[in-house]
Structure formats: C-alpha cells, structure tokens
Amino acid sequence: MYNKDDILDKKNDKIMDQEKDKITENNIYDKKENQNEDEMINWQALNPIPVPTWRWLGVNDRLIKGDPISEKSVFPPYQFKILNLSKLDVKVENMNEEKNSHLQWKDFAIDGISQQVGMQVVKQYNSGFYLETKARQKSKEAIQISYEFKKEQNVVVDNNLIHAMEGSELTVIVDYESLDNHVAYHNGLTRIYCEKDAILNYIIVQKLSEESTHLGACIAKLEENATINYIIVELGSKNNITNVRNDLLGNQSSANIHTVYMGEGQRELDINYICNHYGKESKSNIEVKGVLQDQSNKIFKGTLDFKKGAKKAVGQEEEYVVLLSDKVRNRSVPLLLCTEEDVSGQHAASAGRIEEDKLFYLMTRGFSEVQAKKLIVEATIRPVIDRIEEKTLRDAIYEEIRRKINHG
Amino acid sequence: MEKKKTVVKDIDRSIYDWKNEDKYSYKSEKGLSKEIILDISRKKKEPKWMTDFRLKSLEIYNVMDLPTWGPSLDDLDMNHIVTYVKPETEMKGSWSEVPDEIKNTFDKLGIPKAEHEYLAGVGAQYDSEVVYHSIKEELVKQGVIYTDMETAIRDYEDIVKNYFMKLVPPNDHKFVALHGAVWSGGSFVYVPEGVHVDIPLQSYFRSNSPGAGQFEHTLIIVEKGAKLHFIEGCSAPKYNVTNLHAGCVELYVKEDASLRYSTIENWSRNMMNLNTKRASVEKNGTIEWISGSFGSKVSMLYPMSILKGEGARSEFIGISFAGKGQTLDTGTKVVHAAPYTSSTISTKSISKDGGAAVYRGSVKVAANAHHSKSTISCESLMLDDLSRSDTIPALDIMSDQVEIGHEAKIGRISDEVIFYLMTRGISEEEAKAMIVRGFAEPIAKELPLEYAVEMNNLIKLELEGSIG
Numbered sequence: 001m002y003n004k005d006d007i008l009d010k011k012n013d014k015i016m017d018q019e020k021d022k023i024t025e026n027n028i029y030d031k032k033e034n035q036n037e038d039e040m041i042n043w044q045a046l047n048p049i050p051v052p053t054w055r056w057l058g059v060n061d062r063l064i065k066g067d068p069i070s071e072k073s074v075f076p077p078y079q080f081k082i083l084n085l086s087k088l089d090v091k092v093e094n095m096n097e098e099k100n101s102h103l104q105w106k107d108f109a110i111d112g113i114s115q116q117v118g119m120q121v122v123k124q125y126n127s128g129f130y131l132e133t134k135a136r137q138k139s140k141e142a143i144q145i146s147y148e149f150k151k152e153q154n155v156v157v158d159n160n161l162i163h164a165m166e167g168s169e170l171t172v173i174v175d176y177e178s179l180d181n182h183v184a185y186h187n188g189l190t191r192i193y194c195e196k197d198a199i200l201n202y203i204i205v206q207k208l209s210e211e212s213t214h215l216g217a218c219i220a221k222l223e224e225n226a227t228i229n230y231i232i233v234e235l236g237s238k239n240n241i242t243n244v245r246n247d248l249l250g251n252q253s254s255a256n257i258h259t260v261y262m263g264e265g266q267r268e269l270d271i272n273y274i275c276n277h278y279g280k281e282s283k284s285n286i287e288v289k290g291v292l293q294d295q296s297n298k299i300f301k302g303t304l305d306f307k308k309g310a311k312k313a314v315g316q317e318e319e320y321v322v323l324l325s326d327k328v329r330n331r332s333v334p335l336l337l338c339t340e341e342d343v344s345g346q347h348a349a350s351a352g353r354i355e356e357d358k359l360f361y362l363m364t365r366g367f368s369e370v371q372a373k374k375l376i377v378e379a380t381i382r383p384v385i386d387r388i389e390e391k392t393l394r395d396a397i398y399e400e401i402r403r404k405i406n407h408g
Numbered sequence: 409m410e411k412k413k414t415v416v417k418d419i420d421r422s423i424y425d426w427k428n429e430d431k432y433s434y435k436s437e438k439g440l441s442k443e444i445i446l447d448i449s450r451k452k453k454e455p456k457w458m459t460d461f462r463l464k465s466l467e468i469y470n471v472m473d474l475p476t477w478g479p480s481l482d483d484l485d486m487n488h489i490v491t492y493v494k495p496e497t498e499m500k501g502s503w504s505e506v507p508d509e510i511k512n513t514f515d516k517l518g519i520p521k522a523e524h525e526y527l528a529g530v531g532a533q534y535d536s537e538v539v540y541h542s543i544k545e546e547l548v549k550q551g552v553i554y555t556d557m558e559t560a561i562r563d564y565e566d567i568v569k570n571y572f573m574k575l576v577p578p579n580d581h582k583f584v585a586l587h588g589a590v591w592s593g594g595s596f597v598y599v600p601e602g603v604h605v606d607i608p609l610q611s612y613f614r615s616n617s618p619g620a621g622q623f624e625h626t627l628i629i630v631e632k633g634a635k636l637h638f639i640e641g642c643s644a645p646k647y648n649v650t651n652l653h654a655g656c657v658e659l660y661v662k663e664d665a666s667l668r669y670s671t672i673e674n675w676s677r678n679m680m681n682l683n684t685k686r687a688s689v690e691k692n693g694t695i696e697w698i699s700g701s702f703g704s705k706v707s708m709l710y711p712m713s714i715l716k717g718e719g720a721r722s723e724f725i726g727i728s729f730a731g732k733g734q735t736l737d738t739g740t741k742v743v744h745a746a747p748y749t750s751s752t753i754s755t756k757s758i759s760k761d762g763g764a765a766v767y768r769g770s771v772k773v774a775a776n777a778h779h780s781k782s783t784i785s786c787e788s789l790m791l792d793d794l795s796r797s798d799t800i801p802a803l804d805i806m807s808d809q810v811e812i813g814h815e816a817k818i819g820r821i822s823d824e825v826i827f828y829l830m831t832r833g834i835s836e837e838e839a840k841a842m843i844v845r846g847f848a849e850p851i852a853k854e855l856p857l858e859y860a861v862e863m864n865n866l867i868k869l870e871l872e873g874s875i876g
Contacts, residue, residue, distance in 0.1 A: 051477075051798060052476065053477050053478075053768055053770075053800050053802060054477065054768075054770065054802075055476065057770055057802050057804060059802055060477070306818075308793055309793075323807075323808035323810075324808065325808055326775060326778070326807055326808045327775070328808065329804070329805070329806050330803070330804070330806070331802065331803060331804045331805070332802070332814070333800070333801065333802045334799075334801060334814065334816070335798070335800055336797075336798065336799040336816055336818050337799075338788070338790060338796065338797045338798065338818050339793065339795070339797075340790075340793050341790035341792055341793045341795070341820050342793070342820055343818065343819065344817075344818070344820075345816075345817070345818040346816065346817050346818075347799075347814075347815070347816050348815045348816075349812075349813075349814040350811075350812060350813045351805050351810065351812045
C-alpha cells in the first residue's frame with residue numbers, strides 16, 4: 001500500500017533520475033529545494049494512487065507549488081446560492097456541527113486527496129450544504145448550488161453531505177465559478193450516501209480563475225442497487241487536484257463518472273478516481289475526455305479495484321485526450337486491481353493529435369484551422385456534455401470551451 | 409452438488425530441483441564489504457578501472473534506498489547473501505572437460521543436446537562463473553564474438569570498457585549498484601556490421617549454491633545492419649534460504665540492426681529475481697523481447713527499450729504465471745526519444761493458488777519524438793479468488809503528434825465462449841483447455857520450438873470441470 005516514507009526518499013530518487021532525465025527532460029514535478037520541511041510534508045503527498053509505482057514517473061502523489069493556506073487559518077463564512085429549491089421536495093440546510101459530526105458520516109475516510117486536505121474541510125469549513133432527499137421521491141428538475149468567487153470572497157472551504165434516501169432520484173448541480181480574475185482558493189469535500197435503489201446525478205462544473213487552486217473530493221458509498229452518475233467539467237484554476245472515490249458496497253450498485261477536462265496555460269491537473277467494488281454484480285464506468293493545450297500538464301489516475309467477493313462485477317475505464325500543443329505533458333495511470341476471479345475489468349487510454357486528414361477535410365469545407373479544431377474538440381467532449389439535461393448549462397460549457405481553444 | 413473445477417497443475421519442477429552438493433573452489437564471505445569486493449576483483453585478475461568501478465558501485469549501493477513500490481523484499485537480507493561462488497572448474501570449451509557433476513546438471517536441462525541440434529553457440533554458467541562456452545566456427549570466421557565476460561575484459565578490453573554499464577549505470581537503482589559491485593560471469597556478444605547470425609545463441613545460468621547471489625552481466629553489441637537472436641535461460645534448485653539474482657543485461661542495437669532476446673525464467677521459489685535489462689536502439693533498429701516468467705519467489709523485471717534513433721522499433725511479448733507464494737511483478741518500460749519510433753507491448757498473465765501477477769509498465773514519449781506510435785495490450789486471467797492480479801501501467805506523453813493506445817483486460821473464461829464452442833460439438837473440458845492454451849498461444853508461438861514445448865509443459869492442465 002501507499003507508503004508515506006516515499007516522500008522523504010526523493011533525494012535518492014534524484015540520483016536515480018539523473019540518467020533518465022537526460023533522455024526524458026526534467027520532471028516538472030521535481031521537488032522544490034529549501035522548502036520548509038514541516039509545512040510541506042503533508043502537502044506533498046496529495047492524491048496518492050492506491051498502489052505506487054516508479055517514483056521517477058512522478059505519478060504516485062504530487063505537491064502543489066506555492067504555500068498552501070496554513071492550518072490555523074480561519075476562513076470568513078460564506079453563503080452559497082441555491083436555485084430551484086422551491087420546485088423540489090428536498091431538504092437543504094447549511095452545514096452544521098450536528099450533521100458534520102453525526103455518526104453516519106464519521107466512517108467516511110476523508111483521505112482522498114490527503115488526510116490534511118480532508119481535515120481542513122471537516123474542521124475549518126466556511127460553507128457547505130446538507131442535502132437530504134425524500135424516500136421514493138423522484139425529482140425531474142435539478143437543484144443547483146453555486147459557489148462564486150470574487151476579490152472580497154476568494155476562499156471557499158465547503159463541506160457537503162448528500163443523503164439520498166431509499167428509492168429517491170435527484171440531480172444536483174454544483175458550480176464553482178470565479179466572477180473576476182482574483183486568485184481563488186477552493187477546498188471542497190462532498191460525502192454522499194446512497195441508500196437502496198437511490199439514484200443521484202451529481203454534476204460539478206468548475207470555472208475558477210487562472211491562478212486559482214482547486215481541491216475537490218467526493219466520497220460516495222452505495223448500497224444495494226443504488227446508482228451515482230457524476231458529470232464533472234473542469235475548465236479553470238491553476239492547480240487542479242480532484243479525487244472521486246466510490247465504494248460500491250451493495251449488490252448491483254453502480255457508479256459512473258463522466259468527465260471533461262481542459263488544460264490550458266500552465267494548468268496542472270491531477271485527477272484521481274477510484275472505484276472499489278465490494279458488492280456482487282456491481283458496476284462502474286469511468287469515461288474521461290480531455291483537451292490539453294499550451295503548456296498544461298495532466299496526470300489522470302483511474303483505479304478499478306475488484307475486492308474479493310465482488311462476483312460478476314464489471315468495471316470499465318476509458319480516457320481519450322486530444323493534444324493541441326507540443327508543450328503539453330500528458331500522463332495517465334489506469335490501474336486494474338483484482339483479488340476476485342469472477343469479474344470483468346477493462347481499461348483503455350489513448351491520446352492523439354487531431355488527425356491531419358480530418359482537419360484537412362474540414363478545411364476544404366471552408367472552415368479555418370482554428371474553427372476546424374473547435375469542431376473536433378467539440379465532437380470529442382460531446383458524449384459527456386450531452387449527458388447534462390439542462391440546456392443553458394450545456395450551452396454555457398460549449399461556449400466556454402470554444403472560447404478557450406485559441407490557436408494551433 | 410459441488411461445482412467441479414478444472415485444475416491447472418502446478419509447474420513440475422523435478423528437473424530444475426536437481427541439487428548438487430555445494431562444492432566450490434572459492435566462496436566469498438556472506439554479506440557485502442569493500443574487502444569482499446577487492447577479493448573478488450583480485451581473484452578475477454581484473455584491470456584497475458574495473459576494480460574502481462566495483463568500489464564506486466558499492467558506495468552508491470550503500471547510500472541508495474530500496475524501492476518504495478512493488479513487492480515486499482523483506483525476505484532479502486544482504487548480510488546473508490554470498491555474492492561470489494567460484495565452481496571447481498575453469499571455463500572449458502568442450503563438455504567432456506566439464507566436471508561430471510556440473511555436466512550432468514546441464515545434461516538434465518537439455519543444454520548440450522540443444523546446442524547440438526539448434527544453437528549456434530552456447531554459454532553455461534554455474535553459480536558465479538561460466539564453465540562452458542562454445543561458438544560455431546563459421547561465425548568466428550565472420551568476426552562474431554561470443555564469450556564469457558571475464559574473457560571479454562581480458563581480450564576485448566577496449567570494447568567492454570566503452571559499453572560496460574553505460575546503458576544501465578550503477579546509480580539507476582539499488583540492485584544495479586549491487587550488481588556493479590559484485591557482478592561475475594555472463595556473456596559477451598559482438599556481431600560485426602552486416603553479419604546475420606541466423607541460428608540463436610544461448611546462455612544458460614544455473615545457480616546451485618544455497619544462500620548465494622548470482623550477478624551475471626550480459627553485454628550484447630549488434631553493429632549496423634547485423635542481426636542476432638539470443639536466448640537466455642535460468643534455473644536453480646529449491647533451498648530453504650533466500651537466493652538472489654541481480655543480473656544485468658545491456659543490449660546495444662545499432663543502425664538497421666535487429667536483436668531478438670528471448671528468456672524463459674524458471675528460478676526456484678526461494679529466489680529473489682531482481683534483474684535489470686535494457687536495450688538502446690538506434691536508427692531503424694529493432695529490439696524484440698520475448699519474456700516468460702514462471703519461477704522465483706519475487707520477481708521485479710521490467711526490460712526497458714530506449715528508442716534513440718529515428719524509426720527505431722521495439723516489441724515486447726511477455727507471459728507470466730504466478731503460483732502459490734509467488735509475486736511476479738513484471739512488465740516493460742519504453743522511452744520514445746526520437747521521431748517516428750514505434751513500440752508494441754503485449755502481455756498475458758495467469759495467477760492461481762494465491763499467486764500475485766502484476767503488470768507494471770511505462771511508456772514515455774519525449775517532446776521530440778513526433779510521429780511515434782505505441783500500442784499496449786495487457787490481459788490477465790485469474791484462476792481462483794485466492795490470487796491477485798494487478799495492472800499498473802503509466803503513459804507519459806510530451807509530444808502532440810503521437811498515437812498511443814493502451815488496453816487492459818482482466819477476467820475469467822467467459823461462459824458464452826464455452827457455450828459457443830460446445831454448440832460446435834466441442835466438449836466443455838476441451839473448450840476450456842482450448843481457451844487457456846489459446847490465451848498463452850500468442851506468446852508460445854514466438855518462442856523457439858523447444859521453448860514453446862517447455863512452456864506448454866509448464867502450464868499443464870488437468871481438466872475436470874469449470875475454470876474459475
């Protein structure tokens with residue numbers, strides 16, 4: 001299993017790396033010298049993969065550059081906005097200590113990104129919602145919650161809990177958006193509990209300003225025949241570290257993660273998805289579509305872990321990345337872990353430049369090169385974005401992506 | 409009624425478990441120290457640069473840490489490993505001169521027979537030293553060199569000095585540093601420009617001494633436009649103490665040259681197999697790795713291909729079979745460091761009886777390696793729920809003009825496939841046997857015939873009911 005000593009051992013790594021670096025150029029995640037050790041240690045081991053591999057790849061865990069917000073900080077309270085509530089029969093409250101410390105949520109291990117990052121949310125949150133559905137209540141409309149960042153309010157540490165009662169169905173949309181160019185800091189954790197037969201659609205759209213830090217984690221536990229469908233759209237921030245862990249506890253439970261990410265500028269994305277299969281005939285599906293341009297740098301880690309007893313479980317994982325620049329760095333680590341024979345797991349990852357003949361074809365039809373690229377990128381992300389039923393949101397996402405694809 | 413299960417038989421190790429009495433003309437002290445290394449170097453009458461190299465490697469070994477990933481190496485206690493065991497014979501050029509006991513061991517393993525029937529040259533190492541080496545006369549006439557490393561240092565010092573541990577430097581990882589300090593034996597192959605060696609050469613490494621380490625060094629240089637197929641075999645009898653194998657293989661494939669490197673590794677289950685293999689491939693050159701891992705207690709083996717020249721190509725075909733008490737952590741690494749390079753990786757693993765089969769790999773595409781292609785496919789088959797099967801690949805891509813595809817599958821034998829075969833008149837048992845054989849087939853067919861037969865013997869099926 002993941003070993004914290006790994007972090008301390010990097011000096012030796014350097015010796016080992018020297019030769020390889022000659023061939024493969026410098027590792028962008030190379031350790032900063034002269035960091036204050038005490039403060040950095042816990043922040044280095046962010047987003048670890050469940051089973052580590054060669055250190056020189058730099059994918060086992062990562063640090064964020066620059067000083068994180070200190071543990072002692074007290075963040076001014078923040079009130080999220082909520083839309084559509086009146087139309088729905090769900091209970092929403094501001095996060096409070098009674099809920100936060102309730103036994104039910106205690107056994108959620110919060111170390112997805114790291115113990116310290118999770119603890120910051122649980123102990124120092126300045127916002128967050130508690131949402132509870134009604135049993136067997138199926139809502140057609142989505143509830144929309146938005147966290148807006150601006151100069152006066154640039155720190156949100158949100159602690160969210162969603163309790164999907166038996167047989168209920170609901171769509172929750174959560175927006176994280178910068179209203180100005182001010183640097184924002186966001187650390188959020190959503191703990192989700194889906195009871196038997198519940199269906200939860202959870203849509204996250206992140207559009208923080210360019211220099212911001214975005215730490216986003218979700219942990220879901222799923223009982224028998226419960227389903228969670230995530231749609232995650234990552235369009236902003238500088239340091240983008242996200243973690244989704246689904247514990248498929250119940251038989252026939254299922255988890256689907258559909259993600260679109262966009263790398264631009266100097267953005268560093270670190271995406272870590274884990275599906276733990278415990279229940280019989282449990283299902284998971286991870287579908288990731290990415291676009292990388294400029295000098296962006298991405299690590300996608302996706303783990304399907306079939307635990308003993310998860311008979312007839314099925315897991316799938318797929319990532320496709322379109323590369324729009326020769327300065328990007330694109331790393332993928334799709335893990336398949338298995339201790340149960342009677343399962344089927346598959347993963348696939350592929351990357352490629354836009355094929356020249358596709359581009360050429362579009363250009364003969366009168367599109368400029370940039371327009372043609374936009375069309376191709378749009379076609380790539382469509383399978384994920386079109387899952388969003390709210391047209392205005394969907395259109396806004398397409399618009400944002402089109403705007404961001406700037407050059408060849 | 410209890411569901412009947414097909415039993416995949418354990419590997420029959422009786423041939424390999426043949427033990428000879430632990431006889432030697434010299435054996436170093438247990439553990440590792442400057443004195444031991446100076447002693448080995450003195451016994452080998454080495455030039456000073458090599459002695460210095462050993463000492464430098466020891467220094468690196470002492471400061472480096474163990475890997476923080478991968479299988480547990482807790483059973484390995486370097487203070488109890490004997491690093492150098494010189495057998496009671498000098499190297500011979502004829503089997504009749506090799507002491508009977510040692511010759512009998514190689515006879516049992518079928519080496520002299522294979523030499524006679526289908527090899528162009530043979531090297532045989534027993535513990536720390538090569539005891540036999542031969543090469544066909546016509547190859548010698550074409551300038552092909554195939555000899556043990558000790559002779560190579562003496563007779564071809566300039567070439568060796570130029571290449572030795574340049575591709576795998578001792579600071580690469582802890583066990584390579586150890587290798588640099590205590591290496592002994594191994595083969596040296598030099599194929600001059602344009603020469604095609606059409607019949608394979610084979611080196612066989614046998615470790616007999618309990619609690620010992622084997623650290624052979626294989627150095628192969630295939631010059632421009634030349635061609636070679638090299639086979640490496642290894643085995644050891646089972647002891648109750650831990651043995652260590654930390655060999656090192658360096659392959660230099662020059663422009664337009666091609667090299668196929670086949671290994672069937674069948675160490676006993678007290679062996680820690682921490683081997684390092686690496687190839688550097690120049691313009692339009694080709695490296696092909698055929699790798700079968702069946703033995704050892706723990707294996708950490710990831711042959712690496714560095715595609716340095718434009719149009720260089722690598723292919724890796726691997727199969728591993730992890731049984732009771734085994735952790736076979738194997739895979740491959742590829743670095744695309746030039747434009748128009750291509751790599752294919754295809755691996756299969758089978759785990760049973762609590763064995764753990766891990767595929768660990770990495771494909772790196774440097775920023776200048778435009779128009780490179782890589783295809784990776786990993787498949788694993790679990791035969792029971794006591795076992796473990798993990799796939800840990802990593803892709804690192806820094807160029808936008810590439811085509812990379814990775815696929816991995818894990819699973820059991822599907823009932824639908826069995827049903828389909830049964831509707832075609834094939835019995836259930838036969839259908840399952842076909843599927844397991846079919847699973848290993850793509851690897852088996854790449855092996856020389858004799859090895860394919862050996863592999864099929866290793867994966868013996870006893871069919872009784874369903875698999876899984």
